[in-house]
Amino acid sequence: MITNEQVISIGRITRTHGKRGEIQCLTSNEYWDNAEATFLILSMDNILVPFRVLDWRGKGSDSLIFQLDRITDEQSAQSLIGCQAYMLASDLSDDDELLPTWQSLVGYRVLDTDQGELGTIIHVDESTINTLITLDNDLLLPLHEDFIINIDQHNKLLTICLPFVCTIQ
Numbered sequence: 001m002i003t004n005e006q007v008i009s010i011g012r013i014t015r016t017h018g019k020r021g022e023i024q025c026l027t028s029n030e031y032w033d034n035a036e037a038t039f040l041i042l043s044m045d046n047i048l049v050p051f052r053v054l055d056w057r058g059k060g061s062d063s064l065i066f067q068l069d070r071i072t073d074e075q076s077a078q079s080l081i082g083c084q085a086y087m088l089a090s091d092l093s094d095d096d097e098l099l100p101t102w103q104s105l106v107g108y109r110v111l112d113t114d115q116g117e118l119g120t121i122i123h124v125d126e127s128t129i130n131t132l133i134t135l136d137n138d139l140l141l142p143l144h145e146d147f148i149i150n151i152d153q154h155n156k157l158l159t160i161c162l163p164f165v166c167t168i169q
Contacts, residue, residue: 002048007041007086009101009126011064016078021071025064025085032056032064037091040066042083046123084126102131102143105151105158110135113149113161121158 011027025040039050052069059065071077086103102124110118110133119135124143131143141162149159 002041002050002088004048004103004106006089007048007103008089008092009084009103010087011085012126013042013080013083013085014063015081016074017059017065019074020067021073021077022065022067023071023077023080024059025066027062027064031092032087033058035087035091037087039088039091040068041086041088042080043086044080044083048086082127102126102133105133105143108151108156108158110141111157111159113159115162 008029008031010029010032011025013023014026015024016022017024038053040053041048041050043049051071053066054069055067057065071080103126105121106124108121110121112118118141119137119139121133122136123134125132125134133141133143135141141160147160147162149161151158
C-alpha cells in the first residue's frame with residue numbers, strides 16, 4: 001500500500017484529452033518533468049492508486065497529458081477528473097531538491113500561537129482553492145502560507161497564527 005509519506009503532489013487532473021482516454025493534469029511543480037517515473041499515483045476516495053504511465057507529454061507551461069494503462073476511453077478518463085495527482089518520491093532524480101508539500105504535513109502536530117497545541121494533522125484536502133487540514137480531533141482548519149509561522153521538520157511541528165479569533169474546544 002502506498003502512503004502519503006512516499007509520494008509528492010504534482011497537481012490535479014482537470015479534464016479529459018481526446019477520445020482515447022488521455023487525461024490532462026494541471027501541475028503545481030516541475031518534479032515530473034525531471035523524474036524517471038513510470039507510475040502516476042491518483043488519490044481516489046482517499047486511497048492512493050497507482051497507474052502505469054504508457055505515455056506523457058507537456059502541454060504549455062503548467063499542464064501534462066497522460067496516457068495511462070487501463071484507461072482507454074473518454075468515459076473511464078472522465079472518472080479521474082478532480083483527482084489529486086502524485087508521483088513516488090523515490091522517482092525524483094538525485095539533483096532535485098524536495099520542497100515540502102502540503103501533503104507532507106500529515107503527521108505534524110499543530111501549534112497555534114494563541115491557542116496552544118491544537119492536534120495532529122491526519123488529512124490535507126487540496127480539492128478546492130482553499131486548502132484545509134483535518135486534525136485528529138476532527139478540527140478543520142484553513143492552511144495558507146500566510147498563517148504559517150514555522151515548520152519544524154525535525155520535530156514534526158507546524159506553528160501557525162490564525163488571522164481570526166475563535167475558541168477551539
